[in-house]
Amino acid sequence: MNCQKACVLMSAAVDSELSLKEEQGFFLHLSECKECKDEFEEAKKTKLIIKEKIVQFKAPKTLINSIMELTSLSTMEHEETLLFE
């Protein structure tokens, strides 16, 4: 495998999305190429940064309530139409 091919597989390697065969070729190349190995480590780090540093906000209570209502409301509407059938 050359560096160009390794780059194509880089992201999938970070995300464990390689096929077994691709994986073998990729890591064999990494063992021989410091540049690609560094790049791989950096890409893994970048993913980790995003995962850890991007704040996940909690949905506001009003939104949660309205979603809960939404499902029970349609039940009530349904019941009403049946009652007046």
Place this chain on the structure above:
Amino acid sequence: MDKPDPTRHVKTRTKKESLSREERQKQLEFQKEAVVHLNSLYNYALHLTMNPSDAEDLVQETYLKAYRFFNSFERGTNCKAWLFKILKNNYINRFRKNSKEPGKVDYDLIKDFYHSIKDIQNDTSEAESDYFHSLLHEEVYQALHSLPEEFREVIQLCDIDGFTYEEIANMVESPIGTVRSRLYRGRKLLREQLEGYAKKYGINTDNHQ
């Protein structure tokens, strides 16, 4: 429509109960499968709209639609992915036409937005000690949002929401190969941005192992 009369009433009641049990079951299943993803959906909507009230509208609309068409959700597949796709379509129909051009980023808007909803949980788990260590949440957020949308989107879906490449490919309606290369290029761009921040603090980025 007939006037209600006592003899019919009994019959209607049984019918009503059996139907409403069905509805009740759908409701329970919906809550178990779909409503549990509310936070993820809200965050996705925030990233898309960068406006809390638009995000709320979008999520609400998404759940309304999802509930109505819940029967068409293929059981056993990823419900979160299904919901994300609905939300994305809603977003395109509703907001994108009037929004900023892709690639143009309003940093002030991002900053304001971030501060306006930053009362929240402070993630204490820091990344392993490295040159990104001192980066602020806000800077990472800003860096992510400075990326062209096609890159930001796949990074978000992959790294924040944990979707598989197959699910992402389906959501962005592109082949898996495209998802791979967008992630590769997107992460590279992101890294350059983040290194910029790190350098600003005088942190030596060349010194990593």
